[in-house]
Amino acid sequence: MSESLEEQSLITNDKSNILLEAKNISHSFDYKLFENINLEIKSKESISIIGMSGSGKSTFLNILSSLLNPKSGEILYNSKNLYTLKKKDLLNIRREDFGIIFQAHYLFRGFSASDNLNIATLLSGENIDKDLLIKLNIDFVLNQSVGELSGGQQQRLSIARVLTKKPKIIFADEPTGNLDKDTAKIVMDTLFDYIHNNNAALVLVTHEEDLAKQCNHTYKLENLQLKELK
Template sequence: MELLRAENLSHSFDYPLFKDLCFSLNEGQSIAIQGSSGCGKSTLLHILSTLLKPNSGKVLFQNHDLYALSESERLRIRRYFFGIIFQTHYLFKGFSAFENIELASVLSGQSLDKSLLEKLGIAHLLHQKIAKLSGGQQQRVSIARVLCKKPKIIFADEATGNLDKENATNVIEILNSYVKENAGVLIFVTHDNSLALLCDEQYKLSQNGIC
């Protein structure tokens, strides 16, 4: 069943990024988006996740035109249905790892799956303050924070950039398993070809579209 669709998306800043972009994603599907630096990969992710309005075109989630909704309605969808893993972690530095994850769980109304923390290899770090964790450990905390919300769509922008190869592969396998088991979608922006190949499909983004 189709979960997300882009119709004729176009966007530019001081220079054009992409024009008339069209594609659709089905439940249980994972895709990797690649392309040269500056081609608009992160911008596309922000548009699909309703953080940035496109110059033109539509984004439909479960057949609802997201940019025809009010900002409060889009906020509700982001809170309960979307999970966004940024390149920057945006964790509360004064909180422990557990407090950061628990806060997301409470705000989304979901119970925390502690087995997830074991899979990500951070269960032993839960009571450490974020400021004392390494970049890779913080990255895994931010991934756990997203997954505990049980989102329908995961938007991952270079979500493994701070991880070694073993942990990066483990994370992608966890994300892939999650969307398959929960009829969700993973959209993963990466420069790493070997990680991209772990997704169901690989797309290249350019001014001419996505292929």
């Protein structure tokens, strides 16, 4: 009897760690991309999604991160469906709780690296983490304009800007796609450390299977379904 109660307790605790839940998500454009997908995203966990080009990985990430309405299904955050919230409430979640790392940098090119980080602090009320900048090896470029930075430095700056606002969930679309192997490792180690230290979660879309396997759970999007590989 005691074992049964302990098992029930573990299940309950496990459920309490859910940050985001996808329920029966389906989407299509001129053709079906995926249908009836279910996924739970928990604190301190990293999830990777792989699949062939055109399988819908980035589209699914956009739906999870509230940037795209699914054709059907629900995305629950704090037990509320993101797509039935008022626009103001949804914008607050994007600004305060979600961190989205795009393939493109989306930095303000007319500003310095420091200015780009300060914009994040103004929106979130958080301070710039100097240790984070050192870890990403961009602490020495703060006074340079974005146009003077290398592509890799710009990518790391955009990641630092996202982490500066202390998001609960990071949605990353090929965050290391344009980085060399050593720099990619620095970025991924930084993301993994962040979610562990901040009770956050990471959802990663990548075409690199070796990178995907570093996450706690790996899924493959194929034949309209999301299949767990790890």
